[in-house]
Amino acid sequence: MNEPRDIDGLTQMQDILPTLIDLCSLNDAETDGFDGLSLAGALRGSCPVPADRTLFINYSRMPNFDFPTPASQAVMRKEETAVLWQRWRLIENSALYNLERDPLQEHNVIDEYPQIARMLSQRLDAWWESVESLANEPQAVTIGSDHENPTILTGCEWRDVFLDQQQQIRAGVYKNSYWHLDVDRPGTYRFELRRWPFEADLPLSQPAPEETLVDGILPCGRSIPIAGARIHIAGHDQRVDLEPEAKSAVFTLSLPAGPALLHTWFLDEAGQGLTGAYYVKVTRLT
Structure with missing residues (x-):
């Protein structure tokens, strides 16, 4: 090369x-x-x-809700797309930038180059027509496949609830939602629920220490009074009490093949939900 x-x-x-x-x-x-x-x-x-390659960037926006509701549904919309072609960037079908002269994209030149904007808008229309029927369909995570067993789930994949930053994990935000799963084959599955990344290997209720990174500092994570856990999937609804030093909550369940929704909760001493499990390791055992 x-x-x-x-x-x-x-x-x-x-x-x-x-x-x-x-x-x-x-x-x-x-x-x-x-x-x-x-x-x-x-x-x-x-x-x-x-x-002449043209690329499109579009991802769903959602209100900053703590739990999924009809008002928090993540929806992709054509008008929120960025169109990339050569040195041009058409943003939300209303602003045009020339990266050759304006790499910071500070000066909208859509009125100066209407023909470029029109062409990119037409390409956007054609692309959206090709993806619209699938754009807002939930994409399930496959579990139990020989190609990836175990599978690690994170709160980033929760439906309609925003949780994709380590600062949120350290802050112990009280948020929860559910995962769309596709069970590859029937069998016995082990679910290990964690508050911290598996690599951290910290107890559920223990705060993480401050950490200095290349691009900044992650603050000390706060403690959450986790005393139990709950899981709901494929008709199973189980709870378990946890010791203060527990690093995870483990459930072993029999699942049929096919689509499934996974809900998890960490509970306080009264059995009330605090937050969802930020991380779940799913292992097919049989």
């Missing part, structure tokens, strides 16, 4: 897998339907990234 260098052209995260498949000569791999393309040719200098 020659010496380190800059390579022109639009790329995206979805290009990584097809690129690795190409570089590793995995000729039998199924690549149909990928949203990304292989960058192997661009890395080798034999094939540039297509100059």
Whole structure:
């Protein structure tokens, strides 16, 4: 791939897998339907990234609710998309930026280049038509597959509730929601509920120490008075009491194959819900 260098052209995260498949000569791999393309040719200098490539960035917004409600549903909308093409960025179909002259995207030039805005808007329409029917369908996490067993779930995948920052974990925010799961095969499953990342190996109620990172400091995490846990999935509803030094709550359940919703709770001494489990390790045992 020659010496380190800059390579022109639009790329995206979805290009990584097809690129690795190409570089590793995995000729039998199924690549149909990928949203990304292989960058192997661009890395080798034999094939540039297509100059006319257009990318779209869109993710759902949601109110900052602590629990899922009809008002907190995460919905993707066409008008909240960013369109990327060459040096141009069309934002929410109302602002146009020229990155060549304005890399910080501070000056809206949509009135100066209406033809560019119109073309990108048309491409947005075509793209949205191709994804609209699936854009707001919940995407289930597969558990119990031989390809990934165990599977780690995080609060980042909760339905309609925002929890994707380590600062929220350290603050011990009282939030909860549920996971959409796809049980790959029937069997006995072990669910291990944690408040802290598994790598931290901390007791549920213990605060995490302050940690200095490359880009800042994570403050000391606060203690949560966790005295029990509860799980609900596929008709099972179980509770367990926990000792103060417990690092996790463990449930072993029999599950049928197919779609399932997983709810978890950490409980106080009175049995009232405090927050959901921020992390869950799911292991198929049989």
